[in-house]
Amino acid sequence: MCAAFSPFVGNISSFDHQQQDWSTFKSRLEQFFLANGINEESDKSGVKRRAILLSALTDDSFKLASNLVLPNTLDKVSFQKIIDVLDAHFIPKRCGFAERSKFYAASQQQGESYAQWAVRLRGLAAHCNFKHLEDALLDKFVMGMAAGPEREKIFTLDIKELTLSAAVDQAESVRCARAAAAASAPAGTSGGGDVLFKIEGVSKSQPDTDRVKCAVCGRKNHKTSECRFARYKCKKCNSKGHLRKMCNKVNYVGEDNVSEGDDE
Structure with a gap:
């Protein structure tokens, strides 16, 4: 059995004015005519072009076109006339x-x-x-x-x-x-330089008096668990875990070894 043979190059999809753009469909239709050598010379009466256009319209679009050419009927109106009335209907005037x-x-x-x-x-x-x-x-x-x-x-x-x-x-x-520079940057680095403390949940507008002091160094810009001085030895009591200014011990231990300002 011989394979079915199509007389046309390419194909033209149906046009539904409720879902598709008329200008786009019209341009595709013109390209379809061009590819198949259908023009004013080969189709002087326009009957072939009119038939291809009307057969590509969905039922709703065909009915719309019929209403636009009343009191005439589509089979009595020229191809160019149908194109003109559809252009006037679908293409808005632009300012x-x-x-x-x-x-x-x-x-x-x-x-x-x-x-x-x-x-x-x-x-x-x-x-x-x-x-x-x-x-x-x-x-x-x-x-x-x-x-x-x-x-x-x-x-x-x-x-x-x-x-x-x-x-x-x-x-x-x-x-x-x-993007390449960001992807090649070492993990954990940022453009803002080294950060001394990690501060979480602190608003810039939050009053300093509302923040809790670090039990290690007494500052308010970080949590006790994040203090970098947590492993330092107190010069007052000789114990680890706090600086001298936060020490509440009364007796000095190793007082002779204490230097002024060593915690600062």
Whole structure:
């Protein structure tokens, strides 16, 4: 048995106006016609193109199209007429300044990569009718970037030589370098330097009088169990576990060995 043969190159999916975008479907339909050599020369009457279009509509979309061409019927209306009424119905009229307002109000979202941010800007600029599109895209890309080293790096570059593509590459390079540096840093290190004490649950605005003194050294910026002087020997009683200023013993032991300020 011979394999089924399709006369067309590729295929066109059905269109449901309640779930799909008309402009996207229309563009795909045009590409389908182009791939199969269906045009105004090969289909002068438009009957073939009309049949392909109508057969791709779901029941609800077919009914909508029928209502839009009333009092005519779809089989009596030209292909271009059907396209025109569907365009008028699905594609809203756009106000140039309203579109520009959306463009200028946009900013890079959390979790959005620099490449994604640039692509989203191009979509927002589609109906803005900028005279110098690339300049507008570059300006908004940089001004709308999230604050950080990437944005600061772009600010140092020569704007005369900078393009949107170069700005995206520069931002991604800085981001990758930061990620690589963080991944290669030794475990437990931080950019803030060595920490003398680990402080937990203490608010910067919390009054000092509300904090509990460390029983080892008397300070209030850490817990007793975390004190670095816990293994020091008291110069007053010669016992480990506290400094001299926290010693409550009356008698001095080894007084001759005591030096002034040794606990400090």
